[in-house]
Ligand SMILES: Nc1ncnc2c1ncn2[C@@H]1O[C@H](COP(=O)(O)OP(=O)(O)OP(=O)(O)O)[C@@H](O)[C@H]1O
Ligand code: SF4
């Protein structure tokens with residue numbers, strides 16, 4: 001088997017609605033290696049959750065259109081759903097955005113856990129619960145939380161419970177969609193660090209960590225994928241993306257992040273004026289062109305993904321001209 005856990009090639013997944021197609025995942029190509037944490041970032045509505053859902057369960061109106069996705073070498077886009085169900089939790093696990101909303105105020109945590117795993121065909125027997133208790137200790141939670149109600153726990157504690165349960169069968173690949181966004185800053189760091197610890201200890205193999213917060217990715221991600229309006233605009237090693245971004249949009253995102261300690265000499269893009277385009281029936285062309293200071297007539301055509309270096313790719317006609325005028 002290759003050292004890639006996940007291989008995605010020209011993936012397209014659209015929402016088919018009455019007025020046409022919302023092209024929310026449009027021609028994405030990337031890999032995730034064994035042991036790697038891939039951070040996925042971009043503005044609200046750029047398609048991060050759609051990407052997560054495309055990999056796991058495509059419920060109408062979301063439809064797989066084309067492209068290839070291989071998880072552990074297996075083609076999961078064309079796999080019968082029963083076969084994929086068997087991989088859920090065991091090989092691939094998702095912590096959905098808004099997972100915290102799943103806690104019921106009237107059920108104890110123990111009951112919440114057994115209901116959750118039962119949906120995946122797992123029995124919460126004594127042996128299973130003993131493992132849960134062991135794992136809860138890893139995230140600094142005492143077994144007494146099992147007898148408590150969710151309203152007695154903080155958001156950070158609940159998110160650590162979800163992280164524990166989602167990874168209880170040691171999946172090779174975990175997708176964590178905005179698991180830190182509802183938390184205060186110190187809990188955000190804590191939960192993100194826990195996820196990285198799980199990877200370091202071999203509890204999970206690799207992960208896709210989705211967030212709109214690049215500063216968290218700077219701390220835990222090995223590689224960062226930047227999405228804009230349903231497209232992948234840049235992907236590369238974390239340090240490269242933060243310190244030497246090539247896409248004008250990535251540069252703008254990073255310029256708005258004083259906490260990562262990077263400052264541009266050129267502030268033209270700071271704040272990123274304008275809004276992303278609507279994705280319904282969107283046509284050809286670079287989707288950032290309406291906000292891009294480098295835009296020219298050529299940008300009416302869609303740019304291809306090009307190699308900046310072996311691990312760093314960018315989708316912009318003028319990436320070579322977008323000088324890396326960044327000072328750390
Ligand atoms: N059920 C749906 N039907 C039609 N369009 C949808 C549906 N769900 C999402 N979309 C559209 O798909 C695009 C991508 O949405 P998505 O939720 O994937 O974005 P996101 O990057 O996860 O945003 P956020 O950061 O707010 O979570 C948006 O334009 C959104 O309006
Ligand atoms: S392709 Fe053109 S519009 Fe798009 S980011 Fe590059 S320069 Fe800007």
Ligand SMILES: [Mg+2]
Nearest residue numbers: 048049050097
């Ligand atoms: Mg989302």
